Amino acid sequence: MRGRVFLLLLLFAGIAVVAQEKGKEPEQVLKFPGIIVDVGNRIVPPSGNVAVKGxxxxxxxxxxxxxxPTGWIVRNVNAASSDTVSQSSSYPHTGSYCIRFGSYDTYNAEEWLITPPLIVTSAGADTIRFWWRTATSYxxxxxxxxxxxxDTAMSSFTNVxxxxSxxxxxxxxxxxxxxDFGDDTIYVAFRYLSDYMYYLYLDDVSGPECLVSDITGPSIEIVSGPGSHFQTxxxxxxIAVITDPSGVMAETLYYATNTGSGWSPFTGVGMVQVSGDTFAGLIPAQTRGTKIAWYILAMDNLSNVSTNPETGAYVYGILPTAADLIMYQNASYGPADAESLIVSFEALGIGYDFVASSDIENIRDSLSLWTNVWALFSIYNYSPDTTMFNALGEFLESGTGTDRKFLFISGxxxxxxxxxxxFLQKYFRVxxxxxxxxxxxxxxxxxxxxxxxISDNMxxxxxxxxxxxxxxxxxxxxxxxxxxxxxxxYVTTGDSTETPGGIRYNGLYYGGAYIVYEMRDFTVPAERDxxxxxxxxxxxxxxxxxYADWCNTQWPPSVIGHRGENTTFIYGQVYEAGVTDVDTLGKDRFIFRWVMDRMVAFHTRIQHGSGLIWNSTLLMVIREITTSTWAVFQYLLMHHMGTMTSA
Structure with a gap:
């Protein structure tokens, strides 16, 4: 049965963020992400007790x-597997689909399509109408x-x-x-009979009232729903479109909240009919840090019940609700990767927020509210989301010596x-x-x-x-x-026993972990966990x-100095040729690395007298020449005179 869908335009007024929020408030509720989580406690009354409902x-x-379709019967008496009565998108008369009969690979094909019972009366002119065509003209x-x-027995269809042909x-x-059938209940059958022909298409069948068995609840199509957002x-x-052949008797929006101590019981609120089959429900305003789970329950006039989603509930939050934020691409395999990571978070009891790539701009200048971001890249067109990378760079650069940020990247x-x-060159040194x-x-x-x-004894x-x-x-x-x-x-099936499967970074202001796989690539969920x-x-x-130690002087992070817009400054270790584990090497040596914003890397070993100007105050001026300009990084450090350990 074709249902009408009513288009509803909702305008949302922009509301200023409460004073304690640093980020900007989205101008409208974020797009419905459709992520389903099993939060338990759902309220679903049983369907009615009528065994057969029509x-x-x-x-x-x-x-x-x-x-x-409900109430229709298909019988393939003699048909090859490729020639059965089937739904086809090849030649629909209207819409996207039609019915196809076939005998391309079948001799003496016999295929049946039978309607539900039709109620005809002598009071009116009852007619059955349909459209048909063939695949070829020959x-x-x-x-x-x-x-x-x-009845629907094949031998009972005696009226032609x-x-x-x-x-x-x-x-x-x-x-x-x-x-000719007066006041009666009848069945109409389409019986296809061909020998090694091709295909016949049937669409848009209409006729008198039919009696259809109805044991399922209403169809519930979510038109729009809230995504995570800041406090408003x-x-x-x-908004949902809810339809049923018998009519819709009740529509309820259920919601539960979690402020950190577990989910509350679900509370039901009635939905309001906006237009035709379109209904709207309101979830009361919640405070910052609250997670909200919701689902819709509908009952038809035969007491059949259905819900959307069928199990679990849709979840969003009033940001931030946790220290960890999942950021995923809402195209291709992005939602599947997000759900894989969410399953692991749920299994491990880790709190989280999540945002789709299409909504990043709405929270971009508030990413510093989170401590850890888990960025999932899942699109195979070699053009990952530029906005995501820009936002992630800003997130890392918001870190400080006392509030370091951490980033996980998979893809x-x-x-x-x-x-x-x-991005990986600049922030992960990859x-x-x-x-x-x-x-x-x-x-x-x-x-x-x-x-x-991370992986010791893993x-x-x-x-x-x-x-x-x-x-x-x-x-x-x-x-x-x-x-x-x-x-x-390491990946043992790679080109050598030291093929990295993941790179971690640990700096003064931020750290992170990058893996060369996507979350759904892990074939055993427990291993992903x-x-x-x-x-x-x-x-x-x-x-x-x-921190390096020169002349018995420890350098605390509080005197790191200024990071110019074209430079980054790092404490680090010496990497010696042929050595892959540098964690314990050269800890008494001071090393820094200078990188152009345009991603051309220069790697400098600092040695005695190399670009150093000595005074009672040590002023280090390291110069590297490019094709167009000198780049200068200055670091001012007060210390005692002494002998410098060369790198």
């Missing part, structure tokens, strides 16, 4: 939804239209309305009178992409080698690294991924360089990087 409605079938297809006045590639309408002081609106084509490569770390197999085994704060993990990027740290690639990035797990838990614990326990 509803009368005029026959009006366009074959747009489930096949066969294959004449044979079909009969038959009537049974008793049409018995024809035709080849016509344009749709034509047939209108067949049912007046205004209720959130849910198997991130380093390959033109947007991801410079160098892209090639697309696909191993051509031998798409199934990879990941092992931990002894002594690594059980083996297993993934399936087509093109995970092969990347090295700057230190490994450039051989003689300072760095704060380290591989934290293990990795997520270890990275989460690292984010929350990572020590500050070591």
């Amino acid at each position: 509803v009368k409605a005029p026959l009006n079938e366009g074959f747009e939804t489930n096949f066969p 294959s004449a297809e044979s079909i009969q239209v038959l009537v049974s006045t008793t 309305l049409v018995d024809t 035709f080849a016509n590639t344009s749709y034509s309408e047939m209108a067949l009178s049912l007046d 002081g205004a209720p959130d609106t849910v 198997d084509d991130i380093a390959y992409s033109s947007e991801g490569k410079p 160098h892209y080698i090639k697309d696909e770390l191993s051509y031998s197999t798409d199934n990879d085994t990941i092992v931990g690294i002894t002594g690594d704060p 059980p083996d993990l297993h993934t399936f991924s087509y093109y995970p990027d092969l990347v090295y740290t700057f230190a490994r690639y450039y051989a003689d360089s300072a760095d704060m990035s380290y591989p934290f797990m 293990t990795l997520v838990n270890r990275i989460y614990n690292y984010f929350n326990t990572a020590d500050m990087p070591p």
Whole structure:
């Protein structure tokens, strides 16, 4: 049965954020993300007790939804597997689908499509109408239209309305009178009979009232719903189109809240009919830090009940509700990756917020409210979301020595992409080698690294991924360089036993972990949980990087000095050629690395007399020349005169 969908335009007024929020308030409720979480405690009354429920409605079938439609019967007496009666999108008369009969691979094909019971009366002119055509003009297809006045047994269809063969590639309408059947309940059958022909298409069947068995609840289509947003002081609106052949008797919006101590019981609020089949419900305004779960329950006039979603509930929050934010792309496999990570977070008991890439601009200048961001890149067009990368860079740069930020990035084509490569170079000190770390197999085994704060004694993990990027740290690639990035797990099925499956970074202002896989690539959910838990614990326990000690003077982070707009300053270790674990090397040496904003990296070993001006105050001026300009990084440090350890 074709349903009408009413378009409703809702205008939301912009509301200022409460004073304690640093971020801007979205001008409207964020887009409905459709992420479902099992929060328990749902209220779902049982359907009525009537065993067989029927509803009368005029026959009006366009074959747009489930096949066969409710009440219709399909019988394939003799048909190859490719020639059965089926729903087809090839040649619909209207809409997107029609019915196809076929005999392309079948001799003596016999296929039936039977209507629900039709109620005809002598008081009016009852007619059954439909449209049909053939696939080609040279294959004449044979079909009969038959009537049974008793039941749907094939032998009961003894009344012939049409018995024809035709080849016509344009749709034509047939209108067949049912007046001969007086006051009765009948069945109409389309019986297809052809030998090695091609296809016949049928669409838009209409006729008198039919009696359809109805044991399912109303159809509930969510038109719009709230996504996570900042505190507004205004209720959130849910809009849905709710339909049922027997009519809709009741519509209820249920919601529950969680302020950190578990979910409250669900509370039901009635929905209001806005127009036709469109209903609206309001979730009361909530305070900052509250998570809200909601679902819709509807009951038809036969007491059948349905909900959307069928299980669980849609969840959003009044931001921020947790220290961790999941950021995902709402296209391609993005929602699947987000749900994979959310499943792990739920299993581990980690609180989280989440935002789709299409809504990042609405919270971009408030990302500093979170401590950890989990960014999932899932689109295979090698053009990850530029807005996401820009927002993530701003998030990392909001970190301080006392409020460090941590970023998790996953995606198997991130380093390959033109947007991801410079981001990983700048913030994670990662160098892209090639697309696909191993051509031998798409199934990879990941092992931990002894002594690594994330993967020490980690059980083996297993993934399936087509093109995970092969990347090295700057230190490994450039051989003689300072760095704060380290591989934290290896892929044993890669090009060597030291093929990184992930790179971690630990700096003074921010840290992070980057893996060359997507979350859904982990074939064993418990293994994904293990990795997520270890990275989460690292984010929350990572020590500050070591500080160099010159002349018995420890350098605290409070005297780091100014980071110019074209430079970054790092304490780090010496990377020696051939050594891959630099965590414990050179801790008594001072190293810094200077990077142009335009992503051209210069790696400098600081030695006695190399670009240093000595005075009672040490002023270090390191100069590197480019094609157009000198770049200068200055660091002012008060210290005692003495001998400097060279790197």
